[in-house]
Amino acid sequence: MSSTSVEKITGRGCPVPGNDIDTDRIIPARFMKVVTFDGLGEHLFEDAREQANGKHAVDDKRFEGANILIAERNFGCGSSREHAPQALLRFGFKAFIAQSFAEIFAGNCCALGLPAVCVSEADGKALADAVELNPESEITVDLVAEEVRCGETVYPASIPAGVRKQLVEGTWDATAVLLEAGGDIETKASSIPYVQGF
Amino acid sequence: MTESKRNLLNKVWDAHTVRELPSGQSQLFIGTHLIHEVTSPQAFAMLRERGLKVRFPDRTFATVDHIIPTDDTxxxxxxxxxxxxFVEIEKNTKEGGITFFDQGSGHQGVVHVMGPEMGITQPGMTVACGDSHTSTHGAFGAVAFGIGTSQVRDVLATQCITMKRLKVRKICVKGTPQNGVNAKDIVLHIIRTLGVNGGTGYAYEYAGPTISDMDMEERMTLCNMTIEGGARVGYVNPDEKTFEYLRGRPYAPQGEAFERAKEWWKSISSDEKAEYDDIVHFDASIIAPTVTWGINPSHAIGVDENIPSSESVSEDERGSVVEALEYMKLSPNAPIAGTPVDVVFIGSCTNGRISDLRAAAEIAKLGKVADGVKALVVPGSQDVERQALAEGLPEIFRNAGFEYRQPGCSMCLAMNPDQLVGDQVCASTSNRNFKGRQGSPTGRTLLMSPVMAAAAALTGKVTDVREMLK
Structure with a gap:
C-alpha cells in the first residue's frame, strides 16, 4: 500500500494556547479502552474542555471547522499513544503548527501523514494573534516551500528533512517502505549474535 | 588501527541497520518487541487489512497490564x-503465534517489569514497545524506543522501524546519595534541571560512579523516567551487575552461550574515549528527596524547598507555574513538606519492583497509615508478587494499613478501577503528574520515591523521609 503525497494543507486555524500540552490532556487514558481508533475525536481534550466550560479553543464557534491546530511549545509530550494524533485527526485537524513538538508525537503524526511543522516563538504568537483577530484567515502549511502562510504574511517553517521528504514524496507509510528491504531483513537478523542464540 | 571512540548507541545502531533510507532515517531491526493490550489491537487490525502476517513471531512478547484490575481479576x-x-490480545497473540504472559503463565506484569525479569531484555538489543516508558530497558544497555501504534504494525510486519539516528548526551553522575535518596530523586532532579523537553533528539547515556553503584532496579527507574525529560532513549552501559542480574533468567542465554554473550555485551559498551554530542554533570550528594508540586515532571523540588511562585521563576516558565499552581491548588512560597495527601500509590513500571517494595516496607514497619489516607501497594508483576510474599512483605504492608493488590499498571494511568476521586492529592511512585493522569479530571499527583510515598502514607502529608531514617 503506497501513501499519498502531502505537499500542503490549506484551511483555517485554531490556536490552542499553553506549553507542554501532554497526550493525557489531548486524549485522557480512560478513552483508550477501545480496540479501534474510531470515535476518539469526540473525546479530544475532553477534561480540558469540561473545565473550560465550553470556552476551550476547539469549542469556540469562531474556530469551528478549523483543520490546522496552532500550539505553543513541546506539544504532545508524555505517552506514546497514537490515540492522541488519531483523536486530533478524527476531530478534523490535518496539520499542526507549534514552536516545538515532543518527539514521539511528531513521529506518530508523520506515520499518519499529518504534517507537524515548527515556527519561531515570535512567529507562532503572531500567527495565533492573527487567527484570533480574524478567524476566517486562510492558512497554508506548505511543506515544499517550508513556510506557513496566513493572508499576506509568510512565516518560515521547519520540519525534519527526512519527514518532509516522506510526506512530500508520499513515502510516509513506513510499512510499505520497510517491506521493500525484502530478504535483507532476514540477512541482517542472521548477523546479530543474540538473534542466533550466541 | 586508531582507537575506537564509539558510544553504545552508535554501535547498537550500526549492528541493527538493515539499510539507510532515502529519508535519511535508518531501517532498524528490532531485537525484542513487547506488546500490551492498549496500543496493539489497532496494529493487528491494520496488519489484517493489508493481508500481512507477523514476520518474526518469536521476537514479540505480550502481556496484559494497563486495564487489568488489581482486586478482582x-x-x-x-x-x-x-x-x-483482553479478548483481543488473546486472539491476536494466538493467531500470530506470539508468547503471551497472562495470569495463567505466572509471569504477567507491567510490560517493563516483565521483560527484564524474564531475561528477555539484554544488552546491545534494540527493543520497541507501544509505550513511552520502553526507555526502561536501556538499564541493560539496550536501545529501547517507545513507539506509536502504526510503528507497532511496522514491527509486526517487518521486525523493523524507521528511525533517525539520535544524538547522545552523556549524563555523568558522581557523589554518594544521602540516606533516603535514590534513583527516583536523582532522575527527578535531572529532569528538573534539563527540562521536560531538554532531551528532544537525544539519547541519554547515564554514567559515572553513582550510576555504577546503582543496582539494576535503580537503573531501570532512572532509564524509565528518561522520556519525561523528552529523550525517548536512555541507557546505562552494561557491567558485571547487568550480567549477574541476567544469569539464569528464563530467556537469557545459558551455559557456554552466556559466556559468549558476555563478550559481545562488553564489546557493545561505549568505548573509554567515546565521543558524545553533549556532556553534563551532576553531583548526587547534594540532591534531597525530590517531590513534584506541579503538572509535569520538571515541576520538582527538594522536600526541604518551597513551592515556587510566579515571581520566583523566569518569564519563560511563568505561564506554566501559574497554570500548575492553579490546578494543584497549592500556595506559592509554601513549603512542600506538610502538604496533606489523600491517597498513596506505590507501584508502576517506574517503582513497582521488589527493591521498591522492600524499601517501602522498611518505612511501613515504622507506623500505621494515617487516618483518612488510602494507601495502595501494587507489585509490578506476578514474579515480584511471589518474591514479596516469600519475604513477608504483604503482611508488613497490611499490618500497617496499606491495601496490597495484584499486579498491573493500576493508578499510574488509571485505566483500571484504581482511580483518584475529585481533587484528591496522591503521593505516587509513578512517572507522570499530568492533569487528570490518575483517573480524575481534577486529581492531583505528587511524584516521589517509594520511601517518600510510604512516609507520606504514615504521616498523611509530604514528609522528609530522612527524618524517619535517623
Whole structure:
C-alpha cells in the first residue's frame, strides 16, 4: 500500500494556547479502552474542555471547522499513544503548527501523514494573534516551500528533512517502505549474535 | 588501527541497520518487541487489512497490564471494555503465534517489569514497545524506543522501524546519595534541571560512579523516567551487575552461550574515549528527596524547598507555574513538606519492583497509615508478587494499613478501577503528574520515591523521609 503525497494543507486555524500540552490532556487514558481508533475525536481534550466550560479553543464557534491546530511549545509530550494524533485527526485537524513538538508525537503524526511543522516563538504568537483577530484567515502549511502562510504574511517553517521528504514524496507509510528491504531483513537478523542464540 | 571512540548507541545502531533510507532515517531491526493490550489491537487490525502476517513471531512478547484490575481479576472482567481488550490480545497473540504472559503463565506484569525479569531484555538489543516508558530497558544497555501504534504494525510486519539516528548526551553522575535518596530523586532532579523537553533528539547515556553503584532496579527507574525529560532513549552501559542480574533468567542465554554473550555485551559498551554530542554533570550528594508540586515532571523540588511562585521563576516558565499552581491548588512560597495527601500509590513500571517494595516496607514497619489516607501497594508483576510474599512483605504492608493488590499498571494511568476521586492529592511512585493522569479530571499527583510515598502514607502529608531514617 503506497501513501499519498502531502505537499500542503490549506484551511483555517485554531490556536490552542499553553506549553507542554501532554497526550493525557489531548486524549485522557480512560478513552483508550477501545480496540479501534474510531470515535476518539469526540473525546479530544475532553477534561480540558469540561473545565473550560465550553470556552476551550476547539469549542469556540469562531474556530469551528478549523483543520490546522496552532500550539505553543513541546506539544504532545508524555505517552506514546497514537490515540492522541488519531483523536486530533478524527476531530478534523490535518496539520499542526507549534514552536516545538515532543518527539514521539511528531513521529506518530508523520506515520499518519499529518504534517507537524515548527515556527519561531515570535512567529507562532503572531500567527495565533492573527487567527484570533480574524478567524476566517486562510492558512497554508506548505511543506515544499517550508513556510506557513496566513493572508499576506509568510512565516518560515521547519520540519525534519527526512519527514518532509516522506510526506512530500508520499513515502510516509513506513510499512510499505520497510517491506521493500525484502530478504535483507532476514540477512541482517542472521548477523546479530543474540538473534542466533550466541 | 586508531582507537575506537564509539558510544553504545552508535554501535547498537550500526549492528541493527538493515539499510539507510532515502529519508535519511535508518531501517532498524528490532531485537525484542513487547506488546500490551492498549496500543496493539489497532496494529493487528491494520496488519489484517493489508493481508500481512507477523514476520518474526518469536521476537514479540505480550502481556496484559494497563486495564487489568488489581482486586478482582476473574474473567470475564467486570468492565466490558477492559474484557474486550483482553479478548483481543488473546486472539491476536494466538493467531500470530506470539508468547503471551497472562495470569495463567505466572509471569504477567507491567510490560517493563516483565521483560527484564524474564531475561528477555539484554544488552546491545534494540527493543520497541507501544509505550513511552520502553526507555526502561536501556538499564541493560539496550536501545529501547517507545513507539506509536502504526510503528507497532511496522514491527509486526517487518521486525523493523524507521528511525533517525539520535544524538547522545552523556549524563555523568558522581557523589554518594544521602540516606533516603535514590534513583527516583536523582532522575527527578535531572529532569528538573534539563527540562521536560531538554532531551528532544537525544539519547541519554547515564554514567559515572553513582550510576555504577546503582543496582539494576535503580537503573531501570532512572532509564524509565528518561522520556519525561523528552529523550525517548536512555541507557546505562552494561557491567558485571547487568550480567549477574541476567544469569539464569528464563530467556537469557545459558551455559557456554552466556559466556559468549558476555563478550559481545562488553564489546557493545561505549568505548573509554567515546565521543558524545553533549556532556553534563551532576553531583548526587547534594540532591534531597525530590517531590513534584506541579503538572509535569520538571515541576520538582527538594522536600526541604518551597513551592515556587510566579515571581520566583523566569518569564519563560511563568505561564506554566501559574497554570500548575492553579490546578494543584497549592500556595506559592509554601513549603512542600506538610502538604496533606489523600491517597498513596506505590507501584508502576517506574517503582513497582521488589527493591521498591522492600524499601517501602522498611518505612511501613515504622507506623500505621494515617487516618483518612488510602494507601495502595501494587507489585509490578506476578514474579515480584511471589518474591514479596516469600519475604513477608504483604503482611508488613497490611499490618500497617496499606491495601496490597495484584499486579498491573493500576493508578499510574488509571485505566483500571484504581482511580483518584475529585481533587484528591496522591503521593505516587509513578512517572507522570499530568492533569487528570490518575483517573480524575481534577486529581492531583505528587511524584516521589517509594520511601517518600510510604512516609507520606504514615504521616498523611509530604514528609522528609530522612527524618524517619535517623
Amino acid at each position: 476473574e474473567r470475564p472482567l467486570k468492565d466490558p471494555l477492559a474484557e474486550a481488550m
